[in-house]
Amino acid sequence: xxxxxxxxxxxxxxxxxxxxxxxxxxxxxxxxxxxxxxxxxxxxxxxxxxxxxxxxxxxxxxxxxxxxxxxxxxxxxxxxxxxxxxxxxxxxxxxxxxxxxxxxxxxxxxxxxxxxxxxxxxxxxxxxxxxxxxxxxxxxxxxxxxxxxxxxxxxxxxxxxxxxxxxxxxxxxxxxxxxxxxxxxxxxxxxxxx
Numbered sequence: 001x002x003x004x005x006x007x008x009x010x011x012x013x014x015x016x017x018x019x020x021x022x023x024x025x026x027x028x029x030x031x032x033x034x035x036x037x038x039x040x041x042x043x044x045x046x047x048x049x050x051x052x053x054x055x056x057x058x059x060x061x062x063x064x065x066x067x068x069x070x071x072x073x074x075x076x077x078x079x080x081x082x083x084x085x086x087x088x089x090x091x092x093x094x095x096x097x098x099x100x101x102x103x104x105x106x107x108x109x110x111x112x113x114x115x116x117x118x119x120x121x122x123x124x125x126x127x128x129x130x131x132x133x134x135x136x137x138x139x140x141x142x143x144x145x146x147x148x149x150x151x152x153x154x155x156x157x158x159x160x161x162x163x164x165x166x167x168x169x170x171x172x173x174x175x176x177x178x179x180x181x182x183x184x185x186x187x188x189x190x191x192x193x194x
Contacts, residue, residue, distance in 0.1 A: 003168060006132055010124040013161045014053035022056065025159050025182035030060040032184055037194050038153070039067070042116035046072040046084050046152070049093075049101045054121050055157050055182075065089065072110040074138070075102045082138040084110040098136075112142070115152040120176070122156045129175040129188030130167040131156050143174045153177045153191060 001009070017025070033039055045064060050056045061071060072084040076096050085107040093101040120139055124132040133139060143151055156179035163181065177189035187194070 003132060003135070006164065006167065007123050007135065010132070010162050010164065011052065014123075014159050017053065017159060017161070022053075026056045026059055028182040029055055029057070029157060029180055030063060032180055033060055034063060036185070038117055038155075038192075039064075041193075042069070042153075044070045044072065044110065044115050045117045045119065046074065046110070046115050047087070047119040048074065048121045048157075050121075051098075051100055053159075055159060057119065057157065061087070062089070070110070072115065073101075073103055075107075076100075076136075076138060080136075080138075080141075082142045084112060084115065086110055112146060112152070113150055117153045117155055118143075119155050119157050119180075122158050122162065122176075122179075124162050124164040124167060125156050125158060125176065125179045125186070126164045126167040127186070127188075128166075128169075129177070129179075130169045130173060131176050131179075132164070132167050137172070140172055140174045144172060153189075155180055157181075 047057050047061055071087040073087045074082050075085050076082055085103040092104040094104045096102050122131045122133055154176045156176045158179060158181050160181040160183040178192050179186040
């Protein structure tokens with residue numbers, strides 16, 4: 001199956017989840033993350049705001065904020081690049097050209113190399129750490145330019161129904177260190193540390 005068909009299949013699967021299941025998955029993901037060593041050792045965490053059936057991380061972000069973590073969100077630049085900016089729940093957000101909320105202009109820039117963990121959205125993932133995104137290539141371009149020894153931990157966040165048996169991988173795809181779902185952790189890299 002090609003990437004377009006796979007995207008269609010797995011987007012449909014996550015959209016088919018009821019609102020109650022979406023909430024349950026969000027709570028489970030929050031618990032799994034908070035019980036992991038990452039919740040204590042990571043001080044700067046980038047995340048995303050959910051759209052199109054993605055897992056809602058708002059409960060997790062609230063808890064991390066209360067723990068004193070510094071949070072960031074991605075911002076898509078006009079030239080197609082991506083950067084991270086500080087996320088403050090009280091600060092204004094603006095919708096980008098894809099309808100995704102981002103920190104408004106004036107938010108503090110957060111250098112990629114200062115991040116410990118990046119929670120990434122995805123459409124599907126497989127048991128080898130391959131990630132199928134929405135097709136824009138923003139995460140792959142951004143993190144592909146960062147040497148792996150300097151790269152923050154890349155943790156995909158998804159519903160377990162987005163777990164594919166196998167995905168086609170391209171040379172430019174950046175593999176994930178782990179994926180966190182409502183079913184728990186799928187670890188792919190020793191960098192994860194647990």
